[in-house]
Amino acid sequence: MNETVVIIGGGQAGAQTAVSLRKEGFSGAITLVCEEPVLPYQRPPLSKTYLAGELPKERLFIKPAAFYEKAKIDLLLGVRVNAIDTQQQRLALDNHQSLPYSHLVFATGGRVRPLHCPGIEHHHVHYLRTLADVDAMHDKFKPGKRLVIIGGGYVGLETAAVAVKHGLEVSVLVARPTALGRVTSKVVGQFFEQVHRSAGVNLQSNTDVECLQGNNEEVVLTTRGALLSADLVVVGIGLLPNVELAESADILCEDGINTDQYGRTSIANIYAAGDCANHPNAIYKRRMRLQSVQNAIDQAKTVAASICGKNKPYIQIPWFWSDQYDLKLQTAGVNTGYDEIVLRGDPETRSFAAFYLRAGRLLAVDAINRPAEFVAARNIINKNLVVSAARLSDESIAAKALASPQDTTSPT
Amino acid sequence: MIKVTYIDHAGTAREIEVEEGVDLMDVAVDNLVPGIDGDCGGVAACATCHVHVDPAWQDKLPPMGEEEDAMLELADDRNENSRLACQLKASPELDGLILHTPIGQH
Structure with a gap:
C-alpha cells in the first residue's frame, strides 16, 4: 500500500514527526510543507546565542539538508497550504499543486500575538x-x-x-x-x-x-x-496558535487543535503536535496547550507512532529552559493551581529552586542554576512521590536524594 | 582534523573527521549518527546526546560540570563512562576518541 504522510509546518514538531516516522519504520512517502523558505530550524537560540551572533545560521538547522534526502523526506519550503478536503484527503497548495495524503499532521505552530x-x-x-x-x-x-x-x-x-x-x-x-x-x-x-x-x-x-x-x-x-x-x-507578547486551517476543515479546536493522548484530532487520519496542539494531559488531568521544544518533540514522536499503528500515549512532564546572563532557568512541570511555594536556597546567591505544591503534592519547579533540583523534581513528579516542604527546603539533604523513594512516603 | 568514532549498540562503527573545537553532539547530528538526537541544541538541557566514552579515553576528557552531571541522571543507562556529547569538543588530545551510543537512545 502506498501510504503518504503530509506534515504541515516545518518547525521542531514538523521536522521531528518526519524523523520519527522513519525511525518507526514508516516506508511510505513523507512530504513536509513549510511556509518559511528555510530548512527546519531550532527556535530557542534565536533570542539567545543566535541573536548574540555567537551561533552560525547552519547550527540552527535541526538536520542538515543531506539528512532529508537520505531519509526520502520531501521538503516543500516556502509553500503554504490553502485548503484541505478531508473527504478526498487532499491539500490545495499555494503553488497550485494538489497533494493527496493518507495521514495528515498539523505542526502549524503559532504566530506572534x-x-x-x-x-x-x-x-x-x-x-x-x-x-x-x-x-x-x-x-x-x-x-x-x-x-x-x-x-x-x-x-x-x-x-x-x-x-x-x-x-x-x-x-x-x-x-x-x-x-x-x-x-x-x-x-x-x-x-x-x-x-x-x-x-x-x-x-x-x-x-x-x-x-x-x-x-x-x-x-x-x-x-x-x-x-x-x-x-x-x-x-514579545505571546503566541497565537495557528488553527485557522484546521478550523476551516471542521477539526475541533478550542485553545489549539484538540487531540487525544495519541495526537489524533477529531477527524480520522489527521493529527496535531507541538505549539498548535491541545492535548489531555495525563499527569495534570486536564487539557493543555504547551509551547516548548520538549512538547513539540515528544508529541511528534507520539504522532509518528500512532501513524505507524503503535499507540504510545503522550505522558510527559513538560519542561522548559531559559538562558539569561549567567543564569539558566530550568522549569519542570506546570505550576498552575499551586497553593504553596517552597524555596530551596537563597535567590540572593543566584542559585535556588522554587518548588510549587498543591495539597502537598509537587506540581512543578523553577530551578535557577540548580540542575540537580530540576532533575529531582522531574523524578519526584514521575514517580508520584510525596516529599514534604521541610525536606524540599533542607539543603543538608542532597538534591539527588530528594527523589529516592526510601526517604519519602509514597502515596497510597 | 580529529578522528572520532561512534559505535552504536549493534556494534556498527562510524569514523568521522571533526574540526578542532566542534562539539561532538553537533558533528554526530550532521553525520546522521543514530542514537544522538541533541534535542535541546547542545545546552546540556536534555540528555539526548548521552554517550559512553570508551574507558581508554576517560582520563583525557575535560572534567564534567555540575549541570552535565545532573542531566545525566535523566539518562536510562548511565554508567561511570557516561558523558553528554554536547559538552565534549574535538581537540588534538582526543584524536582517535571512541564513543558508544547507548541502546536506550535507538
Whole structure:
C-alpha cells in the first residue's frame, strides 16, 4: 500500500514527526510543507546565542539538508497550504499543486500575538519568532542603540539580556505586575526583574504602551504619560496558535487543535503536535496547550507512532529552559493551581529552586542554576512521590536524594 | 582534523573527521549518527546526546560540570563512562576518541 504522510509546518514538531516516522519504520512517502523558505530550524537560540551572533545560521538547522534526502523526506519550503478536503484527503497548495495524503499532521505552530496600540500602523516594530525576524533587526542591534522591548516573557527577557551584553541601552515594558507572570510565580519573576535591573535594564512592570509616535529614525512610545525613545522596538507578547486551517476543515479546536493522548484530532487520519496542539494531559488531568521544544518533540514522536499503528500515549512532564546572563532557568512541570511555594536556597546567591505544591503534592519547579533540583523534581513528579516542604527546603539533604523513594512516603 | 568514532549498540562503527573545537553532539547530528538526537541544541538541557566514552579515553576528557552531571541522571543507562556529547569538543588530545551510543537512545 502506498501510504503518504503530509506534515504541515516545518518547525521542531514538523521536522521531528518526519524523523520519527522513519525511525518507526514508516516506508511510505513523507512530504513536509513549510511556509518559511528555510530548512527546519531550532527556535530557542534565536533570542539567545543566535541573536548574540555567537551561533552560525547552519547550527540552527535541526538536520542538515543531506539528512532529508537520505531519509526520502520531501521538503516543500516556502509553500503554504490553502485548503484541505478531508473527504478526498487532499491539500490545495499555494503553488497550485494538489497533494493527496493518507495521514495528515498539523505542526502549524503559532504566530506572534500582534501589538495593538494607536500609531502602530505608522511605525515598524519587530517581533521575534522566526529566523527572518532576527535577521531583520540585525542592522539596528548595535552597541549604543536604544532598544525598547514590549513584553516581559521569556523572549523579551532573553532579548534584553543579550542586548545589554551587546552594549545596547535597553528598556523592557511589562504589562503585568511582574515579569514572566504567565509562566512563573511572583518570587521568581521578581528575582529576574532584579537581575535585569542590576544589569542595567530599565524594566518597568504594570506598564502598557499607550501609543507610538516618531519618525523614520526613532519611535517614541508613551507609557504612563512618559515618553520613551527607541531606535529599535521589539514586541514579545505571546503566541497565537495557528488553527485557522484546521478550523476551516471542521477539526475541533478550542485553545489549539484538540487531540487525544495519541495526537489524533477529531477527524480520522489527521493529527496535531507541538505549539498548535491541545492535548489531555495525563499527569495534570486536564487539557493543555504547551509551547516548548520538549512538547513539540515528544508529541511528534507520539504522532509518528500512532501513524505507524503503535499507540504510545503522550505522558510527559513538560519542561522548559531559559538562558539569561549567567543564569539558566530550568522549569519542570506546570505550576498552575499551586497553593504553596517552597524555596530551596537563597535567590540572593543566584542559585535556588522554587518548588510549587498543591495539597502537598509537587506540581512543578523553577530551578535557577540548580540542575540537580530540576532533575529531582522531574523524578519526584514521575514517580508520584510525596516529599514534604521541610525536606524540599533542607539543603543538608542532597538534591539527588530528594527523589529516592526510601526517604519519602509514597502515596497510597 | 580529529578522528572520532561512534559505535552504536549493534556494534556498527562510524569514523568521522571533526574540526578542532566542534562539539561532538553537533558533528554526530550532521553525520546522521543514530542514537544522538541533541534535542535541546547542545545546552546540556536534555540528555539526548548521552554517550559512553570508551574507558581508554576517560582520563583525557575535560572534567564534567555540575549541570552535565545532573542531566545525566535523566539518562536510562548511565554508567561511570557516561558523558553528554554536547559538552565534549574535538581537540588534538582526543584524536582517535571512541564513543558508544547507548541502546536506550535507538
